[in-house]
Amino acid sequence: MASSGLEDLVAELFPGAVITGVEPLGADAGRGELDTDDTLKTGGYGIPARITLRGRDGAERMVVWHTAEANEFGHDRRSDRALQLLLAFDTFDRIPGHVRALDVGAVLPNGQLMSLRRSGEFYLITTWAPGTPYAEDLRRIARDGQANALDITRCDELAGYLAALHVPANASPTLYTRAVRDLVGHGEGVFGIIDAYPPDTPAAGPDRLRAIERQAAEWRWRLRGREARLSRIHGDFHPFNVLFDQEGALAALDASRGCVGDPADDVTCMALNYVFFALDHPASWRAGLGSLWRRFWRIYQGRRADPDLLEVAPPFLAWRALVMACPRFYPEVAAPVRDTLLALAESALASERFDPDSVEKLFP
Numbered sequence: 001m002a003s004s005g006l007e008d009l010v011a012e013l014f015p016g017a018v019i020t021g022v023e024p025l026g027a028d029a030g031r032g033e034l035d036t037d038d039t040l041k042t043g044g045y046g047i048p049a050r051i052t053l054r055g056r057d058g059a060e061r062m063v064v065w066h067t068a069e070a071n072e073f074g075h076d077r078r079s080d081r082a083l084q085l086l087l088a089f090d091t092f093d094r095i096p097g098h099v100r101a102l103d104v105g106a107v108l109p110n111g112q113l114m115s116l117r118r119s120g121e122f123y124l125i126t127t128w129a130p131g132t133p134y135a136e137d138l139r140r141i142a143r144d145g146q147a148n149a150l151d152i153t154r155c156d157e158l159a160g161y162l163a164a165l166h167v168p169a170n171a172s173p174t175l176y177t178r179a180v181r182d183l184v185g186h187g188e189g190v191f192g193i194i195d196a197y198p199p200d201t202p203a204a205g206p207d208r209l210r211a212i213e214r215q216a217a218e219w220r221w222r223l224r225g226r227e228a229r230l231s232r233i234h235g236d237f238h239p240f241n242v243l244f245d246q247e248g249a250l251a252a253l254d255a256s257r258g259c260v261g262d263p264a265d266d267v268t269c270m271a272l273n274y275v276f277f278a279l280d281h282p283a284s285w286r287a288g289l290g291s292l293w294r295r296f297w298r299i300y301q302g303r304r305a306d307p308d309l310l311e312v313a314p315p316f317l318a319w320r321a322l323v324m325a326c327p328r329f330y331p332e333v334a335a336p337v338r339d340t341l342l343a344l345a346e347s348a349l350a351s352e353r354f355d356p357d358s359v360e361k362l363f364p
Contacts, residue, residue, distance in 0.1 A: 131243030
């Protein structure tokens, strides 16, 4: 506990008060080592401490200091732990009879405490990268029907970028479990994307989406035991998050999902866009987007040995297909294209191993 910072905060919240005692708390704190039964609770999401204060008038009052601990229950990221405490501050006072939330903040590197109780929404400032989204290249190829030398170079660069990015993550294997859980059940994962479909979406009726959801949930268990695949990833590597400037330099935007997970996430995220952009312009497949689809897989697999990539790819590919078919993200997608994307998701989820050549039948 940051004692000097805590003393300063107490002085701000309770002018004139001093700290006279600090006692760790817990669900079953104070029970003896042998005083156990089946209801003994040991696990939790943090270890609070009771702080005793004495005011100027000699009166005592007690407050509780809370922090959140990193664990495998979705609290492994600092942002998760911040969410937990901010949510408590925003909601405790809404519950009748509940203890009140007095303050929320952050511990600074020097041990001082920074209060956030007067804060609103958070913000982020980043550097700026010049360039044009790679999506514009794909639109041009779709219109022209063929890929040029620059397109081949950029395809190679994208595949090579991911091959170099995907190194083993020096992190707990439980993060792989979380990545797969988020893939299926997160608000940005399969369940959340399906919830974003309006009930009257053409080619995406509730029964069809429900069946896809069931298939995806099964894959959560099929990926158990593959924790050794945990790698550094981008987490949202699609053509709108990659820029190329006038000199051809690549810049990536909006890395997501804690930047750790399965490499199949990034590979399918980018690769499926070659199919997606071709569905509106099927004639562009043979000499354009299809050639890049085949090349992207080949270059990535040639530069990074991953014999299990195609075995784990199906649920990641299905998730990205669901995003592309969702009116919330792509409102202009025609019903036949949506039907094709969802059929691709269904086929992938039903397979033991994804076959990149299987999409060729979409473009006879």
